[in-house]
Every structure is written in C-alpha cells, then in structure tokens.
Amino acid sequence: MTLTLVERPSPNHAARAADPVDILVLHYTELPLKESLDILSDDKREGRVSAHYVLDLDGTAYRLVPEGRTAWHAGRSYWRGREALNATSIGIEIVNLHGDRHDYPPAQVSALIELCTGILSRHPAIEPRNVVGHSDIAPQRKIDPGRRFPWKTLAEAGIGLWPRPGARPLDGDFQAGLQRFGYTPPIAVPPREIVKAFQRRFRPAQVDGMADPETRARLAGLLDPLGGAL
Ligand SMILES: [Zn+2]
Numbered sequence: 532m533t534l535t536l537v538e539r540p541s542p543n544h545a546a547r548a549a550d551p552v553d554i555l556v557l558h559y560t561e562l563p564l565k566e567s568l569d570i571l572s573d574d575k576r577e578g579r580v581s582a583h584y585v586l587d588l589d590g591t592a593y594r595l596v597p598e599g600r601t602a603w604h605a606g607r608s609y610w611r612g613r614e615a616l617n618a619t620s621i622g623i624e625i626v627n628l629h630g631d632r633h634d635y636p637p638a639q640v641s642a643l644i645e646l647c648t649g650i651l652s653r654h655p656a657i658e659p660r661n662v663v664g665h666s667d668i669a670p671q672r673k674i675d676p677g678r679r680f681p682w683k684t685l686a687e688a689g690i691g692l693w694p695r696p697g698a699r700p701l702d703g704d705f706q707a708g709l710q711r712f713g714y715t716p717p718i719a720v721p722p723r724e725i726v727k728a729f730q731r732r733f734r735p736a737q738v739d740g741m742a743d744p745e746t747r748a749r750l751a752g753l754l755d756p757l758g759g760a761l
Pocket residue numbers: 557558559604665673675
C-alpha cells in the first residue's frame with residue numbers, strides 16, 4: 532500500500548530547537564476532518580495549535596507542518612524527565628470523534644502504520660519507548676488517542692511498545708515504576724491520574740487508577756525487557 536499524502540500547509544509552526552527529534556506523539560482529533568484542518572491552520576485564534584500530520588478515517592494523510600519545523604500539538608507535557616515536548620517531537624492528529632467509543636477503521640490503521648514507519652526511519656532517535664499518546668505525556672489534561680487505539684497492533688508493526696505477556700507483577704512503588712518508564716512524577720498531577728493514563732494505554736479494560744496485580748504485571752512486562760536501558 533502506498534500512503535496518500537496531501538499537502539495542506541498550516542501557518543502554525545516554529546523553528547526546531549537544537550535537539551534531535553526523538554518523540555512521536557499520537558492524538559485523536561475529536562472533530563471531523565474539515566474542522567480539524569481548520570483549527571490546526573487557524574492563525575487568528577488564541578492559543579494557536581497545529582500538528583505535522585492529520586490522518587483521515589479513509590487513511591488519507593494531510594501534511595500541515597514539515598517534520599523539520601516545530602508544530603504545536605503537545606502543550607504542557609512531560610516524558611522521561613523532559614517537559615514542553617513540542618520542540619523535539621512529531622505530532623499526528625488522527626481523525627476520530629472519541630477514541631474511547633469509536634474504533635479506528637482498518638484503512639486508517641494501516642495508513643498510520645505506514646506513516647509512522649516512514650517517520651521512524653527518518654528520525655532514528657525516536658526509540659520505541661518514545662512513541663507515546665497525548666494522554667501519556669499530559670495525563671492530567673488529555674485522554675487521546677483513547678482506549679480503543681490499537682497500540683498492540685502498532686507494536687507488532689515495530690511502532691512503540693506493548694507489554695511482554697506473563698510478566699510477574701511489579702513489586703514495590705508503582706509510581707516509581709511509572710517514572711522509570713517515562714511518566715511524570717506525581718507532583719502537579721494526582722498519582723491516580725497517572726495510573727489511569729497507563730491503564731488507558733496498556734490495560735484499557737480497566738481504567739480506574741488502581742494498581743492491581745494485572746496492571747502491575749503489565750508495567751513489569753514493559754520494564755523487564757528494557758532492562759539496563761532505563
Ligand atoms: Zn491530543
């Protein structure tokens with residue numbers, strides 16, 4: 532399959548910082564295509580926003596901002612000890628009215644895999660652990676791309692991580708484990724909201740903020756294979 536890419540430039544971008552691009556952030560739009568493109572290209576509204584790509588339901592990708600420029604999609608954000616991640620990330624907005632309620636159509640998922648594969652090949656500093664959802668980097672504010680997002684399918688295609696099955700539940704301080712993986716410390720964010728963000732992505736059947744044995748096993752199934760890399 533060859534990705535259909537449509538140029539649809541947005542004026543909302545800035546120069547990159549000196550650091551390499553090493554994070555890929557996935558979002559859902561919560562709005563249909565046209566409204567999404569309009570908002571992400573609006574240079575009059577207060578709090579201008581944008582993304583590098585918008586991916587429609589049928590798998591058509593719209594390029595709004597060149598990958599070499601900073602787009603404004605992450606907002607206040609944190610991952611692996613760093614904040615304000617726009618400067619070093621690429622953002623994809625995926626058309627979906629609410630990823631907790633609507634599945635992502637197969638044509639959209641295969642186009643997303645192709646789009647992400649290209650991005651990862653152009654930016655080798657984006658390691659698997661740095662492919663994240665907006666909810667991972669802003670757990671107090673965001674729930675996108677939602678509980679129905681196909682993280683496991685993406686991981687099987689080499690994009691991001693999925694827990695190794697059958698891991699022994701993580702012992703000890705669960706928040707410390709979450710921080711080892713990349714999540715924010717529970718300072719400005721209530722601890723339970725961070726657990727919910729983790730579950731939303733890795734244990735979508737139970738998003739209640741309780742670190743039960745299965746939730747602990749899923750975190751262990753992510754951390755164990757990373758081993759000394761942490
Ligand atoms: Zn978002």
